[in-house]
Amino acid sequence: MPLGTWFKAGTSAAALVLAMAGAATAAPAPAPAPAPAGESSAAQAAVVTLRYDDSRAGGWEAAIAAGVASWNANVSNVHLVEAAPGTVAEIVIVATTGWPQATLGPVRPGRQVRVELGSQAVDQGYDKTRIAAHEMGHSLGLPDTKPGPCSQLMSGSSAGTACTNATPNAAERSRVQSAYASGIAALVPADGRILIDAP
Template sequence: MFLRKTIAVLASAAALSLGVVGTAQAARTITYDSTGAALYESDITEAVKVWNASVKNVQIKKAAAGTRANFTIVSDPGWPRAQPTTLGNGKIWMGKQAVDQGYNKIRIAAHEIGHILGLPDIKPGPCSSLMSGSTGGVPCTNPNPNAAEKSRVERNFAGTAKADLTSVEDAA
């Protein structure tokens, strides 16, 4: 009897710590500063909307003026790239090189944000994979993460997976 009660108590404690019982786990909020990429502001806003509609364990919002953001987005003449530091933090460059070649700007922004959320490149890959980046081809305009990409971000922000946060240089 004692053993059964002990197991029940331990199971309840484990369920609570995993967020299985009670209210749903609150989403982690991360913020961004895109003042250095004003040219791409509407594209970045749309990419953030895509991610916020796709996952629940993390939500992204623009940092209030004068506050420190989790990640910054700037524009430069090079190729788009991201440099994650820790999960949800880092820097994104919206490289003009890919934009000039005709790559979709919302897809570029969503792809690079994917790196900040802990996703690696999937290359080569199909257009249906957001993280396939430039290997989806110039005609690819899909800014949406696929089911596996969404699931990985959910796990990353639920604390059940360790993200690979190596520096990434790539195209959307």
């Protein structure tokens, strides 16, 4: 509405200001973007992204990608992504000749842990994807649960060479979800122990 139609002879300045304020607030404010179904905007903000570097894990790339995909499909408070070349990764993955091992997390952004994917376990018949997912589980704060059944990802080598399960069970998912539930601010420091997954 043009200003001239509001301001008539004898209209006080205060009345003019009130009229303009009313016109300004008459338009509805844009609605915030909706959160995905079943997820609040606070939950979206709490997702912790961790980068991994597998540039020194030759021969394990497919197993690492499958292990990462398993974790990303099963937890929502933390997300694993491959580090871009030249950037610092929180999880450094290397191929070795010994038994698989990893630093016990939960790792947080800006801190670094190491995962060693040992060929000794593969030579004895253990599944590479299960090994990769298991060792990443350590980085996310899960200890070993040995001895244990194949349905427990963190039972590791105790489930035997026939076990190829690379999916965390409900208890394992819940523990990781809990560790990363409040984002970075409330994340406890990594345990720091080195866990070796030998029989």
